[in-house]
Amino acid sequence: MSKFLFVSDLDHTFVGDDAALIELQTHLSHHRTNYGTKIVYATGRSPVLYRQLKAEKSPIDPDALVTSVGTEIYPHDASDTPDKEWSEILSHGWNRDIIVSTLDQFSQLAPQPDSEQRPFKVSYYLSETAAATVVPQIESALAEQGLSVKLVYSGGQDLDVLPIKGNKGLAMQFLARRWGFSSDRTVACGDSGNDIALFSVGDERGIIVGNARPELVAWHQSQSSNHVYRAKAHYAAGILEGLKYFGFI
Numbered sequence: 001m002s003k004f005l006f007v008s009d010l011d012h013t014f015v016g017d018d019a020a021l022i023e024l025q026t027h028l029s030h031h032r033t034n035y036g037t038k039i040v041y042a043t044g045r046s047p048v049l050y051r052q053l054k055a056e057k058s059p060i061d062p063d064a065l066v067t068s069v070g071t072e073i074y075p076h077d078a079s080d081t082p083d084k085e086w087s088e089i090l091s092h093g094w095n096r097d098i099i100v101s102t103l104d105q106f107s108q109l110a111p112q113p114d115s116e117q118r119p120f121k122v123s124y125y126l127s128e129t130a131a132a133t134v135v136p137q138i139e140s141a142l143a144e145q146g147l148s149v150k151l152v153y154s155g156g157q158d159l160d161v162l163p164i165k166g167n168k169g170l171a172m173q174f175l176a177r178r179w180g181f182s183s184d185r186t187v188a189c190g191d192s193g194n195d196i197a198l199f200s201v202g203d204e205r206g207i208i209v210g211n212a213r214p215e216l217v218a219w220h221q222s223q224s225s226n227h228v229y230r231a232k233a234h235y236a237a238g239i240l241e242g243l244k245y246f247g248f249i
């Protein structure tokens, strides 16, 4: 056994089956203590909503916390200071004010709460029925403003506007470089559209939990890559299944 970099989404991936989560966390803690494995949570939640989840579910302390769909990296989960090097990378070509004023014209969009509006993330609610037609219109409107940003629609309700380099996958690779983990010793776990970046950014190992949402399943079916494993089991049990499949545990 040797160390690996474990990166996981939280909602409906790491969290969702309390009994399986206890078993998974036992394996991860053991690996961290004995081999130097690093544990990273990569969530769409803001730091505020992460702390809510932490209070409810008491997940083990991560070695770094990636919040707000990859746009903020914290050295530990009680820190209020995002990693400056990562923020600098994201700041290129990003203009929050122009994005907000451009998207004001779309009546189908409802802004998410203030806690979810972040320096490098602008977030709305958008219904699944409207998304198919509205998302391309938003893309055109932002391109007309000369902005090169990215739209991520996930969970059947969340629309995030992000810097080009702001996603969970690139944040994962940033940490892997910093800590010296190769792609075959890095594994990412997820269940929804905002996790696709974890699986598509390179050839890091990937685990799609059995309860994955349709947008992630459709993406996986369109791929021929064999570095991503689709588990049968749900939530943390699916992660355990995948970690065993790849021989990490």
Ligand SMILES: [Mg+2]
Pocket (backbone or CB within 6 Å): 009, 010, 011, 012, 013, 190, 191, 192
């Ligand atoms: Mg999720």
